[in-house]
Amino acid sequence: MKTLVWVEHDNASIKDATLHTVTAAAKLGEVHLLVAGAGCRAAAEAAAKIAGVAKVHLADNAAYEHALAENVAPLIVELMGHHDAFLAPATTTGKNVAPRVAALLDVMQLSDILSVEGEKTFTRPIYAGNAIATVESSDAKLVITVRGTAFEKAAAEGGSAAIEDVAGAGDAGLSSFVGAELAKSERPELTSAKVIVSGGRALKDSETFEQVIMPLADKLGAAVGASRAAVDAGYVPNDYQVGQTGKIVAPEVYIAVGISGAIQHLAGMKDSKTIIAINKDEDAPIFQVADVGLVADLFTAVPELTGKL
Amino acid sequence: MKILVPVKRVIDYNVKPRVKADGTGVDLANVKMSMNPFDEIAVEEAIRIKEAGKAEEIVAVSVGPAKAQDTLRTALAMGADRAILIETDAEIEPLAVAKILKAIVAEENPGLVILGKQAIDDDSNQTGQMLAALLGRPQGTFASKVEIDGDHVAVTREVDGGLETVKLALPAIVTTDLRLNEPRYASLPNIMKAKKKPLDVKTSADYGVDVAPRLKTLKVSEPPVRSAGVKVADVDALVAKLKELGVA
Numbered sequence: 001m002k003t004l005v006w007v008e009h010d011n012a013s014i015k016d017a018t019l020h021t022v023t024a025a026a027k028l029g030e031v032h033l034l035v036a037g038a039g040c041r042a043a044a045e046a047a048a049k050i051a052g053v054a055k056v057h058l059a060d061n062a063a064y065e066h067a068l069a070e071n072v073a074p075l076i077v078e079l080m081g082h083h084d085a086f087l088a089p090a091t092t093t094g095k096n097v098a099p100r101v102a103a104l105l106d107v108m109q110l111s112d113i114l115s116v117e118g119e120k121t122f123t124r125p126i127y128a129g130n131a132i133a134t135v136e137s138s139d140a141k142l143v144i145t146v147r148g149t150a151f152e153k154a155a156a157e158g159g160s161a162a163i164e165d166v167a168g169a170g171d172a173g174l175s176s177f178v179g180a181e182l183a184k185s186e187r188p189e190l191t192s193a194k195v196i197v198s199g200g201r202a203l204k205d206s207e208t209f210e211q212v213i214m215p216l217a218d219k220l221g222a223a224v225g226a227s228r229a230a231v232d233a234g235y236v237p238n239d240y241q242v243g244q245t246g247k248i249v250a251p252e253v254y255i256a257v258g259i260s261g262a263i264q265h266l267a268g269m270k271d272s273k274t275i276i277a278i279n280k281d282e283d284a285p286i287f288q289v290a291d292v293g294l295v296a297d298l299f300t301a302v303p304e305l306t307g308k309l
Numbered sequence: 310m311k312i313l314v315p316v317k318r319v320i321d322y323n324v325k326p327r328v329k330a331d332g333t334g335v336d337l338a339n340v341k342m343s344m345n346p347f348d349e350i351a352v353e354e355a356i357r358i359k360e361a362g363k364a365e366e367i368v369a370v371s372v373g374p375a376k377a378q379d380t381l382r383t384a385l386a387m388g389a390d391r392a393i394l395i396e397t398d399a400e401i402e403p404l405a406v407a408k409i410l411k412a413i414v415a416e417e418n419p420g421l422v423i424l425g426k427q428a429i430d431d432d433s434n435q436t437g438q439m440l441a442a443l444l445g446r447p448q449g450t451f452a453s454k455v456e457i458d459g460d461h462v463a464v465t466r467e468v469d470g471g472l473e474t475v476k477l478a479l480p481a482i483v484t485t486d487l488r489l490n491e492p493r494y495a496s497l498p499n500i501m502k503a504k505k506k507p508l509d510v511k512t513s514a515d516y517g518v519d520v521a522p523r524l525k526t527l528k529v530s531e532p533p534v535r536s537a538g539v540k541v542a543d544v545d546a547l548v549a550k551l552k553e554l555g556v557a
């Protein structure tokens with residue numbers, strides 16, 4: 001089987017999500033990559049070095065700069081003429097583009113796969129991860145999004161794939177990019193951090209969140225996450241949300257501070273290696289999944305903890 | 310302009326789903342069912358656009374069992390004008406739902422279709438994007454802001470790195486994220502009024518759509534369970550644990 005993997009990049013370097021997806025693709029067959037962007041040859045060169053990659057398709061065109069689904073989906077469909085499976089990481093880009101490709105190919109997509117069980121058989125979470133479905137596709141081609149935390153990263157070095165230019169049709173004339181407000185942070189990225197400190201509704205407001213959570217995260221070199229309630233209340237931006245409908249994380253250590261542990265939140269973090277919870281309610285559901293629990297008022301416990309590290 | 314809002318009847322988000330002992334699926338017998346939360350946000354957004362004078366009619370549509378009429382009545386009680394149920398007892402995959410919606414779009418010609426980003430049962434996150442593809446129309450997924458301006462709509466999207474805004478030519482497809490709005494509750498008088506609003510019942514055959522599933526579910530199982538660990542007495546004990554774990 002020949003697979004085509006969507007490369008997530010910033011035109012110069014490759015995002016980790018790509019490496020997890022390559023591992024999933026390699027279980028199906030030969031791995032080809034697609035680097036679509038504008039001025040993205042450096043990203044294609046980095047992609048060519050990923051271990052186990054046979055070929056890199058490079059589509060360098062202003063129309064592909066922001067990965068608008070209307071523009072990139074036809075390009076992928078064209079390449080799918082000689083590939084059997086398309087895989088994208090289950091990032092917001094992958095989730096936006098892959099179903100558009102699937103529908104154009106008349107294929108039912110497999111979302112967020114957790115494992116490859118056979119040529120056409122996969123497991124995937126349903127109902128916020130409260131059930132795991134094993135599903136078999138009957139379509140001639142496969143379109144898949146891959147949950148990064150479920151697959152190891154492929155080695156970023158060691159390969160020497162050929163880079164082949166592809167043209168594609170360019171701008172479909174349906175949509176345009178207006179602008180972005182992207183968070184800049186010195187902290188590690190949520191989805192690849194070893195340690196995460198997450199805050200919930202209990203943090204009161206953005207100042208309090210900043211004063212209580214950030215110093216602890218800094219001490220631990222941790223990424224910062226949040227519950228939906230904390231995001232909705234404006235303590236932190238949307239990209240901090242961990243959960244069923246936010247980011248899926250699985251760090252070595254996840255510290256939940258003032259988070260109750262609703263199923264939608266657990267869906268995003270219960271595969272963490274060690275879960276630590278600080279909550280003043282000893283019956284909070286988060287303690288049912290926590291390896292280490294501290295029943296305490298976070299406003300005294302967290303500053304004390306930060307001070308003692 | 311007309312707005313079409315697809316709404317799905319799903320397990321209520323407060324219910325903890327239980328896997329059936331025979332591994333065929335999740336037990337939905339005697340379980341509270343509700344409108345998919347993202348679809349409530351979609352209905353609310355459509356109503357706000359109408360209230361702002363930028364749309365004249367809101368049509369809610371659901372593909373599902375007869376009981377999905379309740380879901381459509383909820384949409385009508387919130388403020389939708391009319392509803393269509395495509396009745397089926399089979400499980401319909403996103404691709405098939407998108408094909409049915411495409412046929413309804415051909416009849417109704419909406420300027421905007423607003424869907425949820427994700428149904429909280431199948432967690433697919435596909436239908437809106439698929440509909441946009443089948444129609445050859447633009448898509449604004451995971452919307453936290455929707456602004457109609459003449460023959461375009463600006464959609465601010467919640468993306469992994471923050472927010473991004475795209476401009477789409479109408480007609481367009483939008484899918485909702487959590488921060489788009491806070492859906493209203495239907496008032497009692499509006500619930501009563503909704504009972505008299507038109508609700509058409511059709512089948513997928515009426516639209517000539519093949520809804521045969523492409524994916525076969527071989528098994529549904531429980532995820533690995535995590536068991537509760539220990540409670541520590543104080544912060545010092547927590548510090549010791551963090552040291553043990555090698556992170557402090």
Ligand SMILES: Cc1cc2nc3c(=O)[nH]c(=O)nc-3n(C[C@H](O)[C@H](O)[C@H](O)COP(=O)(O)OP(=O)(O)OC[C@H]3O[C@@H](n4cnc5c(N)ncnc54)[C@H](O)[C@@H]3O)c2cc1C
Pocket residue numbers: 199200201202226227228229230241242243244245246247257258259260261262263264265268278279280281284296297298299322346347429
């Ligand atoms: C469609 C849908 C999608 C959703 N997606 C997500 C998602 O992706 N991610 C997500 O997180 N949620 C999601 N939710 C929301 C979820 O259902 C919960 O509402 C949310 O996770 C609750 O956030 P919280 O734990 O911060 O707040 P709460 O449930 O209010 O919990 C606050 C906790 O703080 C504790 N506390 C209060 N004061 C203190 C103190 N001084 N010291 C210590 N502890 C204290 C309380 O005991 C309580 O346990 C979704 C919901 C829906 C309907």
Ligand SMILES: Nc1ncnc2c1ncn2[C@@H]1O[C@H](COP(=O)(O)O)[C@@H](O)[C@H]1O
Pocket residue numbers: 315316317318345347348351370371372373401403406423424425426427428429431432433434435436437
């Ligand atoms: N059976 C259905 N009936 C009506 N709308 C649906 C149905 N299935 C999916 N949708 C719409 O598509 C969105 C995304 O669903 P999904 O792709 O299944 O995650 C939902 O939020 C609904 O707006």
